[in-house]
Amino acid sequence: MKAILTVFRIELARIFSLKPAFAVLVVASIVYAAFYPQPYRNESLRDVPIAVVDLDGxxxxxxxxxxxxxxADVAVGAVFPDQASATQDVFTRNLYGVLVIPQFFERDLLHHRRSPVALYVDASYFLIYQRLSGGVTSVARTMGAEVETARLVAAGVDPVLAAAAADPMPLTAVPLFNPQGGYATYILPAAFVLILQQTLLIGVGLLGTYRNDELSAELAASAGPVSVVAGKLLAYLVLEIFIMSFYLIALPYLYNIPRLGGALSILIFALPFALAVSALGLVLAGLFRDPLTVQLVSAALGIPFLFLAGFSWPTEAIPPFLHVVSTLxxxxxxxxxxxxxxxxxxxxGDVRQPFLTLWALAIAYTTIAILLESRGKQRVVAR
Known part of the structure; x- marks a missing residue:
């Protein structure tokens, strides 16, 4: 136990004295927390401009x-006499869609005939397409139901029955856990976990590859591989208690992200995550043994980590083999x-499977880290 605490003390001091590791583990965490959420502060798109081509007048x-x-979602940016004029503004990205109201629109409604309107939307930006199509469709359906209700009432139908006939199955959509239907509420909680993983992974990798003069060969030999790895993991865990509490508990409050979980449950779930990532960082350091290589490998894996996580690209669309790899x-x-x-x-208990998976990963990577530490000591003794 004394050897573990000694390694813990030395490694904790190295976190703050080794500038590259401190920059990644502490400075980068603060910078990401301050700047990464800013583009998502508005939560969702509002008043996306479109052109209206009114051929009926x-x-x-x-x-x-x-x-x-x-x-709330759509704003009429301009009204044009023909579709060709409106298309030019769409091409220049001044407007993002064209709503074409056909000729004889009112006449067809008065004669109880269908009068379809056309909406052309820039689908290269999915969020814009979603907002425009949803907003215009909602308005068109509401107005259509009102026209049909007025027609039935004029024909002598009871207003209540007329309203029910025009819209027999009204839908009330309730966005659970994301009241605003915003992008920030969806993306930020998952992104925070990825940021925590990347900073901790690179920081631990750097600490494991830079030479540790204070942890002498005599102490390392007396401590043994298990004590060395345990002491290092304890040091990283103490640091991550503060960083993960800031990211997973404080930041959601600062950025008004909906939260229903208690702080204790969050920290309990974060425990195996911190241990698993720290142990994986020790494994990377033991395999590559060069600071630059660790940084390059970790940076190169950042984008694959993002897509394999299952929130930027649906898990159901990931090939089975890659889905298995992602569980590692x-x-x-x-x-x-x-x-x-x-x-x-x-x-x-509700998240028992991912919780146990994280513990399994923590144990597996810790075991590999101990084996690599033992191999490294044997190499030193052989010299």
């Missing part, structure tokens, strides 16, 4: 355009479980 067509402009990454199980615990208020 009647009260009904102008009422449709007015309602579209009044919706702590971030995959950590994101699934942490989002459920922190945002949805799930208990540890």
């Amino acid at each position: 009647t009260d009904s067509s102008r009422e449709l355009a007015r309602r579209v402009d009044a919706s 990454l702590p971030s995959t199980s950590a994101i699934n479980g942490m989002v459920a615990v922190s945002q949805m208020g799930a208990s540890i």
Whole structure:
């Protein structure tokens, strides 16, 4: 136990004295926390500008355009006499869609005929496409239901029955755990876990590859590989208690991300995650044994980690082989479980599978790190 505490003390001091490791573990964590969430502060798109081509020029067509402009998602940026003029502004990205109201729009409505409107939307930006299509569709359906209700009432149908006939199955959509339907609420909790993994992985890798003069050969020999690895993991865990508490508990409050989970449950779930990532960092350091190589490998794996995590690209669309590989990454199980615990208020029992997977990864990577530490000592003794 004394050897573990000695290694812990030395490694904790190295975190703050070794500038590259301190820059990644502490400085980078602060910088990411301050700047990464800023582009998502607005949560969701509002008032996306489109062009309206009104070929009818009647009260009904102008009422449709007015309602579209009044919706929260869409704004009428310009009104054009023909579609060719509107298309030019879409090509220059001044506008992101064109709503075409056909000729005889009002006449067809008055004669109880269908009068389809056309919406052309820039689908190269999926969020814009989603907002525009959803906003215009909602307005068109509402106005259509009102027209049909008015027709039935004029025909002598009871207003209540007329409203039910025009819209027999009204839908009330309730966005659970993301009241605003915002992108930040979806992306940030998962991104925070990835940031924690990347900074800890690179920082531990750097600490493991830079020479440790204070941890002498005599102490290392007396401590043994198990004590050395345990002391280092304890040092990283103490640091991550503060960093992960900041990321997983404080930042959601600062950025108004919905949260239902308690702090204790979050920290309990984060424990095996921190151990698994720290042990994986020791494994990388033992395999490559060069600071630059560790940085390059960790940086190169950042994008694959992002896609394999299952939130930027759906897990169901990932090939089975890659899905199995993704379970070897702590971030995959950590994101699934942490989002459920922190945002949805799930208990540890509810996320038992990812929780146990993280413990299995922590044990496996710690065992490999001990074997690599033992091999390194044997190499030193042989010299």
